[in-house]
Amino acid sequence: MKHYHQRQRSYCIILSVLSLWCGIARILKAEPVANAISAYEAGDFAKSAREFEMALASGPKSAGLYYNLGQALKKQGETGPAALNFRRAMMLDPQIIDARISLSDIERSKGIPLIPPGWKDQFIERVPLFPLLVFGFVLFWLGAFFWLISAYQRFGNRLALVSGVVLALVGMTIFTSAYLADPRLQWRDGAVVVAAEGVSLLSAPAERSPLVAKLPAAAAVRVIRTSGEWVYAKLDDGKSGWLPLNTITDLVPEK
Amino acid sequence: MKAPTIPLLSICQLAVALLSAVMLVGLPASTFAQTVESELTAGTIQVGQAVELRIITKGKSQGQLLDQVEVDGLQVAGSQQQFQMQMALPKFGIEVATVQTVILVPTRTGEFTIPSLRVRLDGKVYKTTESVLRVTPATGGRMPVLPAIPVPQTGTMSPPVTTQPPQPSQPTPPPAENPEKSYFGEMVIPKETAFVGEVVPVDLRFNIDANFPSQFGDRPNFSGEGFTILRTSRPSEVARDVNGFDYSCIVFRTAITAAKAGTLEIPPASVSARVQVPVQAPRSDDLLGGLLRNFGMTDIREIEIPTESATLDVKPLPREGRPDDFDGAVGEFKIEASATPAKAGPGEPITLRVMVSGRGNFEAMGPPAIANAEGWKVYDPSENFEPSPTDPVGFNGTKTYEFTLVARDDQTATPPVQFSFFDPAKEEYVTIEGPPVRVQAAGAGTSQPDASATQPQQTASAPTPASQGNDLSRDYAATNFQPLGWSSFFVIAGTTLTVVWTLGLAVLLARRYAGSPAAERGRKRKEQRKAIKTLDDGSLSDLDFLNGCHLILNQHEQISPELSSEVDHIRSLHEKANFSTQTLQGLGPEVRRQIIQTLEKAHDQHRRNL
Numbered sequence: 001m002k003h004y005h006q007r008q009r010s011y012c013i014i015l016s017v018l019s020l021w022c023g024i025a026r027i028l029k030a031e032p033v034a035n036a037i038s039a040y041e042a043g044d045f046a047k048s049a050r051e052f053e054m055a056l057a058s059g060p061k062s063a064g065l066y067y068n069l070g071q072a073l074k075k076q077g078e079t080g081p082a083a084l085n086f087r088r089a090m091m092l093d094p095q096i097i098d099a100r101i102s103l104s105d106i107e108r109s110k111g112i113p114l115i116p117p118g119w120k121d122q123f124i125e126r127v128p129l130f131p132l133l134v135f136g137f138v139l140f141w142l143g144a145f146f147w148l149i150s151a152y153q154r155f156g157n158r159l160a161l162v163s164g165v166v167l168a169l170v171g172m173t174i175f176t177s178a179y180l181a182d183p184r185l186q187w188r189d190g191a192v193v194v195a196a197e198g199v200s201l202l203s204a205p206a207e208r209s210p211l212v213a214k215l216p217a218a219a220a221v222r223v224i225r226t227s228g229e230w231v232y233a234k235l236d237d238g239k240s241g242w243l244p245l246n247t248i249t250d251l252v253p254e255k
Numbered sequence: 256m257k258a259p260t261i262p263l264l265s266i267c268q269l270a271v272a273l274l275s276a277v278m279l280v281g282l283p284a285s286t287f288a289q290t291v292e293s294e295l296t297a298g299t300i301q302v303g304q305a306v307e308l309r310i311i312t313k314g315k316s317q318g319q320l321l322d323q324v325e326v327d328g329l330q331v332a333g334s335q336q337q338f339q340m341q342m343a344l345p346k347f348g349i350e351v352a353t354v355q356t357v358i359l360v361p362t363r364t365g366e367f368t369i370p371s372l373r374v375r376l377d378g379k380v381y382k383t384t385e386s387v388l389r390v391t392p393a394t395g396g397r398m399p400v401l402p403a404i405p406v407p408q409t410g411t412m413s414p415p416v417t418t419q420p421p422q423p424s425q426p427t428p429p430p431a432e433n434p435e436k437s438y439f440g441e442m443v444i445p446k447e448t449a450f451v452g453e454v455v456p457v458d459l460r461f462n463i464d465a466n467f468p469s470q471f472g473d474r475p476n477f478s479g480e481g482f483t484i485l486r487t488s489r490p491s492e493v494a495r496d497v498n499g500f501d502y503s504c505i506v507f508r509t510a511i512t513a514a515k516a517g518t519l520e521i522p523p524a525s526v527s528a529r530v531q532v533p534v535q536a537p538r539s540d541d542l543l544g545g546l547l548r549n550f551g552m553t554d555i556r557e558i559e560i561p562t563e564s565a566t567l568d569v570k571p572l573p574r575e576g577r578p579d580d581f582d583g584a585v586g587e588f589k590i591e592a593s594a595t596p597a598k599a600g601p602g603e604p605i606t607l608r609v610m611v612s613g614r615g616n617f618e619a620m621g622p623p624a625i626a627n628a629e630g631w632k633v634y635d636p637s638e639n640f641e642p643s644p645t646d647p648v649g650f651n652g653t654k655t656y657e658f659t660l661v662a663r664d665d666q667t668a669t670p671p672v673q674f675s676f677f678d679p680a681k682e683e684y685v686t687i688e689g690p691p692v693r694v695q696a697a698g699a700g701t702s703q704p705d706a707s708a709t710q711p712q713q714t715a716s717a718p719t720p721a722s723q724g725n726d727l728s729r730d731y732a733a734t735n736f737q738p739l740g741w742s743s744f745f746v747i748a749g750t751t752l753t754v755v756w757t758l759g760l761a762v763l764l765a766r767r768y769a770g771s772p773a774a775e776r777g778r779k780r781k782e783q784r785k786a787i788k789t790l791d792d793g794s795l796s797d798l799d800f801l802n803g804c805h806l807i808l809n810q811h812e813q814i815s816p817e818l819s820s821e822v823d824h825i826r827s828l829h830e831k832a833n834f835s836t837q838t839l840q841g842l843g844p845e846v847r848r849q850i851i852q853t854l855e856k857a858h859d860q861h862r863r864n865l
Contacts, residue, residue: 037727059733060733060734061733061734061735061736062733062734063730063734064728064729064732065731068727071726071727092735092736093732093734096728097601097602097632097661097663098632100602101604104604117600122600122601125602126697129739133739133740134744137745137748137749141752144756148756148759148760151763152763175740178739178740182739182740184737184738184739185738185740252736
């Protein structure tokens, strides 16, 4: 009986220490965010942006934090980096309407032409991706096992066979569509012009080569390949050319 | 009695004289067709609005209005006259166009018929046509109407001093002798009390003896503390009769808004003017002065015409009954709302255009409030004020606010708009509401709720930029840039399920195979191979050995021709051992090995054939 009480007490102590540690860790993690929000509310957007960057560097990524960082940068007039972070927020959460609107504001102010949304964009705007992926995944495997069961029954059970095939096909279609529509995949090669004065898209990786297009800050490009200090990139309107590497930042941040 | 004789010469002289008179007088009169027209600048107006009745005459001389406009319900607020002379080249004469304008302000609603008015033109009296004016109730409230400027009782209008030829030789005494006393200013405020923020119209009237040609400054000097001044109209000029003297009056129309309660002291306004006055002789017997005066010599003097100061009792806006969304609008207003486009996709903005029209302090009031904006993200509106064309001051008009709305969820109508103001005529607060406008807006799913949207009253009371921080997200759900399809959940679950499914399939296939003829044959082959191996046991008797060989051979359905002799030999040995009376000579190890090799060959051949 005495041993039982001692063991119970030691369990309590361990649990308390763990809880305390979790609480402290949570507070430490939340501190930069709280500081950033306070600075933002006080109108110190530069400090707010720094704190949000710190929170993103030290903690897990989140669409909300990228959006907030974008807002702080936008308030400072840094449209390129702001657009980059709004796009990152939209990559992580395609339904974050505030980021979409803020990005739209910046693009309008920069004269960036509006590209009509494709089926993937419209798809992800309406449907939450992860539940859809899970749904497709479950359907596919349900169908696969239905088929297997019907195979055990020497395909005598037609219902199991047909439903198995249909479920598997539907599930695979849903999963594949959601997978392909995932902006993390779509914009894996994406980058944003962060140079405040914009950048020239050139036909060759040399400063005096002919101009293909003039890109303002906040314009989005797709990186095809990198060669030294130059990047071969493609625009949404089909144009392609070379950009100095230091004028753009990848949408997917380096780890 | 002898009739008097008229000399022929006299008759001829009379005829020539008459002809000359006709040519000199009658010809020009016949070449200029006199026209008299009248028109109203608007057919339908509201109570309190001004309309102009214009009587346009064309002839050799100026037209002269003989009648006054006397219509019950129409107040004459002023009149003026302009004329223009032009050379009519084909007829070698001068044509004079006169426009006489009478400003009318209706005091009640109804349909008014302005009767025909008599006009004297080139020695004849003409009549204008009747005009009909419809007056509707004032939609923008009952703003005080400024008292009309009295017009000359005689009905004859003195032409404006700026266009009248100088008449210094015939000044109207006594002002001609003392020009400093022949001008004065007035500040006309139609009410003695007003509320803070209420727009109070003010007329600044500057009068100069009509006998002195004068030129006024473009703008009056008018400023003070405790009130703001709206725009000042361009000056209009009217003729007045004050105590029997004709005055030319310049009117500047403006309005003020009191900023605080209490007695408001309004300082005098003034305007600069240049006046032509006759050259004055120092003594009455001065021959030169008299000559100069008689010959029309004038002097130009710069003068400043001041008005008197005024006071206004300003009352504070009442606290009781003040709506939460009241944002300083004082007057009387109505609102209308429209939205474009009618259909918007996810994230696409809809412009909600709210038009606040009426009369009041448009410059100081805030935008309407968006109520029940849950499900929408509402951005601060842009605003644009369009004054009424008939209001040169700017307290009548329409202020348009354009809100940008983005639907968070699917919406079928915009949120309602409400606008609160203080009506100084009723002395109470009024809240009017613009109904929702039907739109079809697709939402972009759930996002961070808009703080302003969830608190409509706060939005209403503070529609100007929301406090910093409200536009930040509070949702920090952890995620990463790895495509969701590659997430560990799908990798682990997919791998596990694949293994399970593959195992299931393997078991199924194994079971299927186990029951198949091929599996049966395989089993038989294994048994044969095993049987052949048992024959290799040297301890078997010749009879058991041959029986075993016979059993194995019986399981082979076909024996190839090259092995048939050897197989026949084995079978004959078996028959000999079992059924013949002859004794079988012992099978040596060599014979047994050859037999086993034959059996193995037969087995291999049989397996290949399968």
